[in-house]
Amino acid sequence: MNTFDILHPGPWFGEKPESLDAIKSLSSDNEEARFFEICRRLKCGDFTARSELERFILSCTNEVVKRLSIRLYCYIARHQDISFLGNLLASCTHEEVFSIVIYAPHTLSLQIVPYLFALLEEYESTSIEENILSSINKICPFEYYGGRVNIAELGERFAGFAKKMNLENYYYDGAEAFAGNLTKILIETAALARQGKMSFPLTDVPTLLSIWSGEKCPLFYGEQVADSDFESVIKFSKHIASMRWIRGKKYFYGYLIE
Known part of the structure; x- marks a missing residue:
């Protein structure tokens, strides 16, 4: 190794x-x-x-x-473990709060969102306010592109979103978590980057696929996409497709989190 x-x-x-x-x-x-x-x-x-x-x-x-x-x-973390993160916030340093905010969407749990809303009140007009809003957007998409928003309206929007969801399942980008959704995005984005001779623009998709599967994605943010890289992406995606996945469930290194 x-x-x-x-x-x-x-x-x-x-x-x-x-x-x-x-x-x-x-x-x-x-x-x-x-x-x-x-x-x-x-x-x-x-x-x-x-x-x-x-x-x-x-x-x-x-x-x-x-x-x-x-x-x-x-x-x-499972849904029932999110309260540990919520309680931790009371004693966190600014840097530790930032870590929780940035990786909150990767919990895939709607249970984390109320804690993010509470942080919005505490960190209003600070440097991490936009990070908090961005993290909420990754769980419950509301077309956020930066700047301030009406928190009350956003809260109502999330409440409506949550009512339609199965709270026992895990979600990312407004949909039940599923590796197949992300490999599709990975392939399409890699193809566009290769065609346009641009660097690969995604951060979360290759990270989540790597951590869910325990197999390192061959392409990460900022890398150039050569033909060989695209071939590696296809091979990686086929391998991911060969693994067993249950839509709406959470995985770590190929193991179902229960």
């Missing part, structure tokens, strides 16, 4: 371990090592490590590691 810098993971959390056998005990006092061990357990589908991750986030003193832990938690 290739070496992987856990403190600079990029769009995913590295390759899936071959097994749990080589994973060390969580007794290490080194916070970087503890995070690495928890992450490896989760990538093997051991979601009992979720509670370990919660305790680790609460005790972690390394700001970089704590923010990475919050990000990881967003990907493995």
Whole structure:
């Protein structure tokens, strides 16, 4: 397996371990090592490590590691776990709040949206107000392109949206989460970028596909799309299609989160 810098993971959390056998005990006092061990357990589908991750986030003193832990938690949180993030906001630094805001859409849970609305009141006219609105837009699209909005009207719009949804399912961009939807966007966007000789413009789609599947997407934001890259995208998409996916469910490294 290739070496992987856990403190600079990029769009995913590295390759899936071959097994749990080589994973060390969580007794290490080194916070970087503890995070690495928890992450490896989760990538093997051991979601009992979720509670370990919660305790680790609460005790972690390394700001970089704590923010990475919050990000990881967003990907493995179930609906009933969203309250942990909500409670965490009360004691978060500005940077930690920013991490929760940015990765909130990747929880795929409508339960996170009320917490984002609460943050809008607290962070009105600050540097992260637009980030909060952008995150709401990724869950419940309202054609947001920047600037301020009428919060009351947006709240009514979300309430109407939520009433139509199955709250037991997971959602992204206004639709039930499903890898097939994202691979279609990936292929179409890669084709347009290759044709127009532009850099690849998407961030969330390749990241979500990589983390849901545990297979690294061959194309990420800002990269040029050569013919060989497009061929790799097609091969990757076919592999994703061969995996078992249930529409509206949430996955981490190929494992169904329950």
